[in-house]
Amino acid sequence: MSDTQWPRFYVFKQDVPDGPHLNCGSIHAPDIELALLNARDVFVRRPACVSLWVVPAEAIHRNPPAGEAEDQPQPPDTAEPFVVFLKADHRQPHQSAGEVEAVSAEQALALAEAERSGERWVELWVAPAASMLGSDPADQAAWFAPADDKPYRHGSFYHTETAMRQLMAGGSIDES
Amino acid sequence: MSEPANGRETQDQLAAFVARIARGEKIEPGDWMPDDYRRQLIRMISQHAHSEIVGMLPEGAWITRAPNLRRKMVLLAKVQDEAGHGEYLYHAAETLGVSRQEMIDDLLSGRAKYSNIFNYPTLTWADIGVIGYFVDGAAILNQTMLARCSYGPYARANIRICAEESFHMKQGKEMVIRLSQGSSEQRAMVQDAVNRWWWPTLMMFGPPDDESPNTPQLVRWGIKTRTNDELRQTFINNLVPELRAMGLSVPDPDLTFDEASGNWLPGAIDWDEFWRVVKGDGPVNRQRMAARRAAHDDGRWVRQAFEAYAQKQAGRQPA
Numbered sequence: 001m002s003d004t005q006w007p008r009f010y011v012f013k014q015d016v017p018d019g020p021h022l023n024c025g026s027i028h029a030p031d032i033e034l035a036l037l038n039a040r041d042v043f044v045r046r047p048a049c050v051s052l053w054v055v056p057a058e059a060i061h062r063n064p065p066a067g068e069a070e071d072q073p074q075p076p077d078t079a080e081p082f083v084v085f086l087k088a089d090h091r092q093p094h095q096s097a098g099e100v101e102a103v104s105a106e107q108a109l110a111l112a113e114a115e116r117s118g119e120r121w122v123e124l125w126v127a128p129a130a131s132m133l134g135s136d137p138a139d140q141a142a143w144f145a146p147a148d149d150k151p152y153r154h155g156s157f158y159h160t161e162t163a164m165r166q167l168m169a170g171g172s173i174d175e176s
Numbered sequence: 177m178s179e180p181a182n183g184r185e186t187q188d189q190l191a192a193f194v195a196r197i198a199r200g201e202k203i204e205p206g207d208w209m210p211d212d213y214r215r216q217l218i219r220m221i222s223q224h225a226h227s228e229i230v231g232m233l234p235e236g237a238w239i240t241r242a243p244n245l246r247r248k249m250v251l252l253a254k255v256q257d258e259a260g261h262g263e264y265l266y267h268a269a270e271t272l273g274v275s276r277q278e279m280i281d282d283l284l285s286g287r288a289k290y291s292n293i294f295n296y297p298t299l300t301w302a303d304i305g306v307i308g309y310f311v312d313g314a315a316i317l318n319q320t321m322l323a324r325c326s327y328g329p330y331a332r333a334n335i336r337i338c339a340e341e342s343f344h345m346k347q348g349k350e351m352v353i354r355l356s357q358g359s360s361e362q363r364a365m366v367q368d369a370v371n372r373w374w375w376p377t378l379m380m381f382g383p384p385d386d387e388s389p390n391t392p393q394l395v396r397w398g399i400k401t402r403t404n405d406e407l408r409q410t411f412i413n414n415l416v417p418e419l420r421a422m423g424l425s426v427p428d429p430d431l432t433f434d435e436a437s438g439n440w441l442p443g444a445i446d447w448d449e450f451w452r453v454v455k456g457d458g459p460v461n462r463q464r465m466a467a468r469r470a471a472h473d474d475g476r477w478v479r480q481a482f483e484a485y486a487q488k489q490a491g492r493q494p495a
Contacts, residue, residue: 005277006483008270025267025333028276030479031486042263045256046340062206090202093332123206152246153253155342160349167421173357 007056009035012085012096013043014051020095021053023085032056032133040135040143046153049144052135053096059131060085061105063113063124082108083132085125086116094125102126185210197398202328205271213397216390217327218274220399225265226283227291232258233467234298235307243301250347251304257344261337268329284469292450293380295458302355302362302369308348310377313415316341317407318381326398356422363423370419371427378442379450381408387447409439416440 006028012021024043029035035054044052079101086097100115102108108126116124135143151157163173190210196203203209232255239255242248266276282288293311298304316338323334355366382388382404394400402410419426430443453461 004280004479005275008276024336025264026270027263027267030482031489033489034482034486041256042260045253045260087204090204090328122204150249150253152250152347153257153340153343155346157343158346158350160346160353163350163353164418164421167353167357168417173353 006030007058009039009054009056010060011035011039011043012053012055012094013049014053015048017050020097021051022096023094026057027054036133036135044144044147046150047144047147049147050140051137052143053132054134055083055127055132059127060125061109061127063109063126077103079103081129082112082126083129084108084112085127086112086121087123087125088121090122094123099129100126194396197326201326202331203326204328212393213399214272216394216397217330217399218269218272221265221269221272221330221333222274222279222282223289223291225262225269225279226288227294228258228262228265229283230290230294230464230468233464234294234296235304237298238301238304241301247351254308254344254347257340261333261340264333264336265330268327268333271329280472284465284472286456286465289454291380292453292458293376294464295453295461296372296376297460299372300365300369302351302366303373305348305351305355305366306369306373308344308346309352310348310373310415311380312341312344312348314377314380314407314411316345317411321400321402321407324401352424353422356424367424370424374427375445375449378408378412378445379447381405381411383447383450384445412440412442413438 007030008026008028009032010026011024013024014021027035027038027042029038032054036052039052039054043049080103081099082102082105083099084097085094087094097112098115100108100111102111105126105128109124112124112126147153166173189208193203193208193210193213203213235251235258236255239248239251242251266279269279270276279288283290298307319334319338319341323331323338325331325334352366352370355362385391385403385405388404391400391403395403416426416431428443432441433439434441452458456462
């Protein structure tokens with residue numbers, strides 16, 4: 001078995017408390033818990049983030065369909081919540097846009113699409129809420145606050161432009 | 177002409193594709209695209225990703241030797257960013273249908289290329305400053321262009337990378353400024369680093385336009401919007417006045433200022449050296465690949481442990 005091709009998880013990051021979760025990329029991990037940890041290290045080295053979600057790539061169903069038949073297990077008879085992700089136009093990533101209750105991904109897509117009749121959008125994704133893992137709100141500070149303590153990760157921490165202006169003017173640099 | 181270009185792609189499809197790009201639309205993963213567009217992007221994005229990963233090696237070697245805690249934290253943060261940039265880019269390449277395993281295999285087997293600049297050694301602490309200032313500065317010019325490229329996932333990866341690279345460039349520039357205004361030993365050390373990194377950095381932008389067969393196609397497809405020579409000239413024009421203001425010299429006796437164009441024109445670039453290093457005969461090509469392979473092998477037990485844990489957890493879950 002290969003140890004360089006783990007399952008892929010899509011990562012969604014919420015930047016402000018009431019904002020949507022925005023797709024920021026994907027991550028490979030052997031399980032969903034490690035996917036969430038890896039996602040923090042890869043996508044949240046800097047502020048700001050209040051919540052992260054990871055969703056197994058195979059749990060995401062898209063509309064319009066990608067063209068290949070998907071071999072999914074039989075859907076349960078009872079309805080379950082699906083999270084909807086909407087790509088509104090060609091310049092924006094997919095972002096979370098509410099939930100629908102459905103017995104299958106196909107039904108969830110149909111419901112999400114019906115809710116948006118008349119609206120313009122490029123692509124819808126749905127994923128069963130049960131397939132996803134999100135960061136725990138109680139851990140928000142422990143998970144994301146450390147990024148605040150590292151001002152040296154930002155270009156604005158370095159006063160190189162001021163120093164260059166002083167040197168260009170023939171002076172010496174202010175060492176403070 | 178409406179016959180298929182290569183059996184599957186018709187002139188109509190290609191024309192519609194080029195028109196989308198001309199309208200400024202982003203091409204997204206599920207969209208139709210010419211095979212060659214996909215192939216060129218996979219080549220470019222995976223090389224870019226490999227460069228971020230191999231790029232950790234020359235700097236990582238100096239983390240334990242950083243002269244103080246501030247510089248050590250900065251260097252750690254920078255090297256960690258490079259790993260993250262590799263991840264953003266591998267993700268962008270994966271959206272085109274290439275697997276992570278294929279890309280890693282290609283890097284470890286030596287089939288894939290990475291930026292030539294990392295086949296030069298970091299001999300002194302001043303090299304760390306000059307790499308940030310020169311190499312990251314050059315990379316930002318290239319990535320700022322790629323942040324506007326026609327392929328959505330690659331453009332978005334570059335937007336995120338550029339925001340973070342600004343810190344990389346500035347921490348290096350700050351070091352070079354400080355060393356250039358320091359003791360005579362510090363000035364000599366930083367001048368020596370400038371002398372060794374100047375020419376390899378100019379080569380980072382790639383072969384001259386008249387020897388760069390892919391460029392016109394990449395420009396037409398909105399992947400590149402500026403040529404290698406244009407980017408190289410911008411870099412030289414930015415850097416020469418700054419180095420002179422710091423009292424550092426540019427190691428190019430033929431460098432002249434052209435009043436008419438406002439450009440600093442460099443002397444002849446040694447493209448024989450460039451191709452020699454690309455083909456594997458640079459100062460440290462073998463060491464870099466040996467270090468990368470050793471890191472992969474040494475990390476195997478960690479990957480196996482994670483996998484065993486995941487299997488054990490899966491086995492515990494109720495069916």
